[in-house]
Amino acid sequence: MMQKLCVIILWVLLMPLSLGAQTLRERMAAHVSFLASDSLQGRGLGTRGKTLARDYVVNAFVDAGLMPFHGQWLQPFGFKVSLVQVSGHNVMGYLPGTDSTLCHEWVVVGAHYDHLGLEVDSDDGTYFPGADDNASGVAMLIETARHLSMNRHRLKRGVIFVAFDAEEIGLRGSSYFVAHPPVPLSSVKVMFSCDMVGMYAKNKGVHLKGIEALAQGDPLAGALAQSHSLTVLNRGFRYEKHTDTDPFGRKGIPAVHLFTGTVSPYHQPGDQAHLLDYDGMVLLNEYFRELVLQLSEASVLTPSDAFVAWQASSTRPKNFSWGLMLTAGEGHHVYDNRYYRANSVPVGSVGGYVQMNLSSHVQLQSELLYDFSGSDHPGGVFRRHSVTVPMSVKLTTGVSSFDSPQLFVLGGPWGRYHFGGDDARFSNVSSMAQYEWGLSYGVGLSVWRLQAGWVCRRAISPLFYWDGDAVRDVSNRVFLGWQF
Ligand SMILES: [Zn+2]
Numbered sequence: 001m002m003q004k005l006c007v008i009i010l011w012v013l014l015m016p017l018s019l020g021a022q023t024l025r026e027r028m029a030a031h032v033s034f035l036a037s038d039s040l041q042g043r044g045l046g047t048r049g050k051t052l053a054r055d056y057v058v059n060a061f062v063d064a065g066l067m068p069f070h071g072q073w074l075q076p077f078g079f080k081v082s083l084v085q086v087s088g089h090n091v092m093g094y095l096p097g098t099d100s101t102l103c104h105e106w107v108v109v110g111a112h113y114d115h116l117g118l119e120v121d122s123d124d125g126t127y128f129p130g131a132d133d134n135a136s137g138v139a140m141l142i143e144t145a146r147h148l149s150m151n152r153h154r155l156k157r158g159v160i161f162v163a164f165d166a167e168e169i170g171l172r173g174s175s176y177f178v179a180h181p182p183v184p185l186s187s188v189k190v191m192f193s194c195d196m197v198g199m200y201a202k203n204k205g206v207h208l209k210g211i212e213a214l215a216q217g218d219p220l221a222g223a224l225a226q227s228h229s230l231t232v233l234n235r236g237f238r239y240e241k242h243t244d245t246d247p248f249g250r251k252g253i254p255a256v257h258l259f260t261g262t263v264s265p266y267h268q269p270g271d272q273a274h275l276l277d278y279d280g281m282v283l284l285n286e287y288f289r290e291l292v293l294q295l296s297e298a299s300v301l302t303p304s305d306a307f308v309a310w311q312a313s314s315t316r317p318k319n320f321s322w323g324l325m326l327t328a329g330e331g332h333h334v335y336d337n338r339y340y341r342a343n344s345v346p347v348g349s350v351g352g353y354v355q356m357n358l359s360s361h362v363q364l365q366s367e368l369l370y371d372f373s374g375s376d377h378p379g380g381v382f383r384r385h386s387v388t389v390p391m392s393v394k395l396t397t398g399v400s401s402f403d404s405p406q407l408f409v410l411g412g413p414w415g416r417y418h419f420g421g422d423d424a425r426f427s428n429v430s431s432m433a434q435y436e437w438g439l440s441y442g443v444g445l446s447v448w449r450l451q452a453g454w455v456c457r458r459a460i461s462p463l464f465y466w467d468g469d470a471v472r473d474v475s476n477r478v479f480l481g482w483q484f
Contacts, residue, residue, distance in 0.1 A: 076089050077172070114167055128271060144285065205231030206232055212307070213255065329478055416459075
């Protein structure tokens with residue numbers, strides 16, 4: 001009873017903010033100023049401020065006339081943040097499609113409502129209001145829901161409205177939604193994430209990154225932009241990986257980031273409600289809600305060929321790859337008793353490599369290199385030409401791509417065959433080895449077609465004996481690989 005009373009009181013307190021304001025501009029400003037207000041303290045993880053924001057969205061969805069899934073507005077989920085169990089809640093509602101066939105398909109409109117909360121180590125209660133990030137997106141979500149609800153007779157496909165939680169801590173809410181969707185994921189034809197949409201004028205336009213992932217998306221968005229006198233900047237078919245579009249895009253769903261740039265005081269206490277461009281938000285909302293309406297009406301919505309091809313190439317790592325390998329660094333000999341000391345000389349190698357992906361974290365790499373090695377020896381500078389074949393296991397943080405660099409460590413044996421060099425003056429030494437073997441170990445970074453890092457090659461077999469001491473080759477090199 002007490003809880004119910006609290007909800008009613010809250011509802012009475014919050015409603016005037018959205019109902020009292022009459023124009024679209026006033027309603028948008030009211031949403032933002034409430035969500036970015038002092039009392040919500042930046043809507044941080046596990047705070048009362050975020051719960052208030054959540055309840056505000058629920059009330060706005062009820063007010064807009066949306067329907068809940070199975071009577072529930074909230075989709076609760078849990079996750080761990082450095083061993084602490086945290087709970088989150090997505091807020092979901094929908095408008096059904098009216099077409100007997102297309103009503104089984106869906107358009108998803110999302111915006112995250114969480115933000116960063118209090119500044120860590122702040123003793124004066126400094127918080128991040130997150131007006132642009134992402135009170136602006138929630139305002140866009142609510143007003144789109146409200147308008148589409150009033151025009152629900154036009155909707156052929158259904159539209160799901162969802163305010164995602166825990167975006168700032170790693171897209172937790174949207175990832176949970178995709179893992180536990182209220183409708184089959186295959187029926188979701190396009191998804192929008194409204195994330196930071198309050199700076200249209202300053203950004204000189206809006207980004208619709210990912211719109212070309214939908215075959216019908218770009219022509220429609222372009223024509224509408226013209227009739228609304230709206231400037232669309234970034235389009236393309238690649239989805240944005242740093243907002244809630246990512247979990248959807250990974251599942252092959254065309255996912256579009258509605259975004260007016262990081263021109264606000266991004267992730268700073270200065271991201272305040274009074275800085276937002278409410279005229280721009282009105283222009284954008286009038287455009288966006290019509291875009292969603294027309295997408296719901298389109299006779300067919302399919303992913304574009306470019307998106308499908310990119311998706312296929314980025315999700316299926318090549319099992320085999322090969323390319324060029326260069327190394328450069330220093331080499332020197334080491335002696336068993338350390339009586340002699342050798343100085344470094346420049347060494348280098350050039351050749352090719354083949355790499356096999358055993359899994360997304362384990363790779364085998366084999367190289368075939370012409371190697372120029374040596375050492376500054378007490379008996380003179382020692383130089384040799386050889387063929388070196390390193391075989392390495394690479395443990396990597398993942399399969400790298402253009403915008404996803406990965407770290408790796410490598411280790412394994414190598415063998416070397418000497419075929420020349422100016423070691424004639426060492427002809428007095430006993431048992432000059434023609435073959436050597438040893439171990440390599442190193443670290444590196446791979447991104448796109450490149451891999452680069454550091455490797456140490458340490459011989460285990462002696463190269464020769466000098467005054468009865470075994471002499472072994474060591475080199476430290478930087479390497480650079482280019483995949484064909
Ligand atoms: Zn954001």
